[in-house]
Amino acid sequence: MLSIFVETSCNRYNRDECEFCHVYEPLMEHPVSEWHLTVQQAQVMADKIQNVEALNSLAQQEINLTGGEASQNPDIVEISKVFQSVTPHVCLHTNLDILSKKSQRWQRLVELMERDVRIDITLYPTAWERSQKYFLEEMLKLQSKLIVNVVFESLADLQNQIGLLLNFFQNKSFIHVTELLQSYAEKVAILIEKHPNCDEKLFTVIMGDTEAFANKPEYIFGISLLPAFSIDKNGYREMTSLPFPRDRYLIGCPAARGSIDIMTVQQNGEMTPCCDVGNLKCQPKFGNILQDSPKEIMGKMEGSMKILASGISKNHENIKSGRAGEQVEEGIPPYCS
Ligand code: SF4
Known part of the structure; x- marks a missing residue:
């Protein structure tokens, strides 16, 4: 998947969550005049994507x-058309924190769904x-598919959010969706009752075999559970979720193994060849899609994959020898493995 940032502003700015939001610091560097990705920039990106095989x-x-x-x-519909000229599979992620059906943001989402762009959401209990x-x-x-991101701070928070979704879908005719959510709810309830202070390993063992999708022709539902992280005042993400x-959160780096996923x-x-948005401060560069030529991008990818492999191998040595957390000269985060 290619995840492309198309907008800096967020209608949730100035609320209490902002400073802890993982994109707050990376995005606040953008001047107001550059808050919106333009259609022209999207076209440059689309052209490069088509000329770089990995992308x-x-x-x-x-x-x-x-x-x-x-x-x-404001140009999101036109921007999505540009990317739809590259692939039929274009989706957009929203917080769905909208005031009314008259909102321009809602009008845009409706137009996008009519143009077969899948709209996904992150659940926000405060906006539910x-x-x-x-x-x-x-x-x-308007659409028969949906992926929901559930970002949770504790097992109780996860239980609450699964409960919101379960209550919502219970009145609908999508039994496969409620069955999937019920299975999540039951497993989280067991964890809370028997292992309220479980580590991530036990959490993964108990949740591990639960499907991420409930898939029927009439409705495809996906759910993604994401642990929340604190972000410090410099924009760095904490090493534990x-x-x-109690667990250091290790991030597998596919690019270090020669694969760009x-x-x-x-x-x-x-x-960046992972889901980091800039607050892991990873140094090896994979090119700038707006400024670099396809040849330069491919060259940077090749060189940086070697640097990542070398840095990850040093991280492994550090973790094994009790020096986890030490920075290596390759400039990669110490929790990437
Ligand atoms: S080393 Fe870590 S931050 Fe850098 S690309 Fe790999 S996973 Fe991402």
């Missing part, structure tokens, strides 16, 4: 438009009752 094959899996709040971009629940109901009329504070494209064009 094109990711795009054929999916291009995910994100931000900030992607629906805040006043906004997300109502607009999710409306989305059911909030729900499992995902590419995050920041709004300034910088690319």
